[in-house]
Structures are given as structure tokens and as C-alpha cells.
Amino acid sequence: MTRYLAPLLFGLIGAGILVGLGLWQLQRLDWKLGVLADIEARIAADPEPLPVMVSPTEQRYQPVSLSGEILPGEARVLVSRKMIGAGYRIVSPYRTDEGRLILLDRGFTTDDNKDATRTTGSAEVRGNLHWPDDRNSSTPENDVAGNIWFARDIGQMAEALQTEPLLVIAREISPGDPQIEPLPVDTSGIPNDHLQYALTWFSLAVVWLFMTAYYIVRLRKTGET
Known part of the structure; x- marks a missing residue:
């Protein structure tokens, strides 16, 4: 039984790390969605006067x-x-x-x-x-x-x-110019790949566990022969 302990621990620890990375990406996704919602609210807010003192960080959007x-x-x-x-x-x-x-x-x-x-x-x-x-x-x-x-x-x-x-x-x-189409500011160009990253880490965790199980089965068959 002890011969299976090391690969089992290795597999569980590795999968745990990968799952942890996936959960972290889900937390980042939640944070990014909040940021995007704030930006959208800022874009659609009531108009303000043009600033006299320019501050890109505070006045963006x-x-x-x-x-x-x-x-x-x-x-x-x-x-x-x-x-x-x-x-x-x-x-x-x-x-x-x-x-x-x-x-x-x-x-x-x-x-x-x-x-x-x-x-x-x-x-x-x-x-x-x-x-x-x-x-x-x-x-x-x-x-x-x-x-x-x-x-x-x-x-x-x-x-x-x-x-x-x-x-x-x-x-x-x-009046507008019929040959020019406005391209208003929105959040579509802001990257938000955290869900994709999370699914990648979770998929790797599944593959890691599968490979661990496969290795243990092969080890057991080798021991039986």
C-alpha cells in the first residue's frame, strides 16, 4: 500500500494546486465584472463639464x-x-x-x-x-x-x-456626417479572459487526476505480475 502513497499524494496535491488556481481566476472574474460594471455606469452617467485640470485616472470615461x-x-x-x-x-x-x-x-x-x-x-x-x-x-x-x-x-x-x-x-x-460612423467608448475592448483561464486550470486538474489514477493502476498491475 505504501508504494501507492507517494503518487497518490503527488496527484492530489497537484490537482489541489490546479483547482486553487482555477478558483483564484473565478475570484478575478468576479472582480473584473465589478470593474466593467463600474466603467459602464461611468460611461452612461450624466454629462459633466470639461475639466480645467486634467487627471486621466479620475476623468477617464x-x-x-x-x-x-x-x-x-x-x-x-x-x-x-x-x-x-x-x-x-x-x-x-x-x-x-x-x-x-x-x-x-x-x-x-x-x-x-x-x-x-x-x-x-x-x-x-x-x-x-x-x-x-x-x-x-x-x-x-x-x-x-x-x-x-x-x-x-x-x-x-x-x-x-x-x-x-x-x-x-x-x-x-x-448634425452628423453620413460617411462617419461614431465608435463610442464601451468595455468591449477590455480583456476579460478569467473564465477561460479558470476552465483551463480545472481541466488540467481533471487530467492530472486521471493520469494519477492511470499511473496507480499501472503500478498495481506491475506489482501483481
């Missing part, structure tokens, strides 16, 4: 309602959408009725409409402040001269379009 005008000029951010293909986010300068110049992410247009004439002038905007994290280690540098942007680098965009380094992502623009 802050809803705003603006009255002013869309000015000529734009930065085209290269993006790709499922079932549609390549296109551009159009970021334009926007002057509020209070005289502030900010960046306005108007939304998506297809590659065919890259050089189309944009609607400018008076416009009411509902949207959210955001500081997008578009850049990673493989993102190319923006081609400012060629107006091809690979990331919404707010400081660089503000310098190019001569605005404050403050970006509003439009949820609704009235």
Missing part, C-alpha cells in the same frame, strides 16, 4: 455634452473592423462655445472615404473623455506628414491640430 463647431482639419488613425476591413478613425479639432479647442474622435470611415470632404461647422456632441492605449511595442511611429496615424497619441495629435491635449470620443454628433 467622463461623459460630456458639448456645443460648438467642428473645425477643418483631421488626423486619420488607421484601424480595422470585423466584416468591414481597413479604415480610419477621424479625429478633428472642435471649438466649444466657451472657446476651448479640443480633439474630437468622430468615428470610423472606410478607406474609400479617406479623402472625402467632411462635414464641419456647428455641432452638438455627446461623448466621453478618454485616453486611449493604442500603442504597443510593435506599433509603428505615426506618419504625421502623410496623415497616417497608427495610435491616438493625444499630445502629438493636439500639437498637429493645435488643440488642448484633451480627447472626446463621440457617442452622438448632431
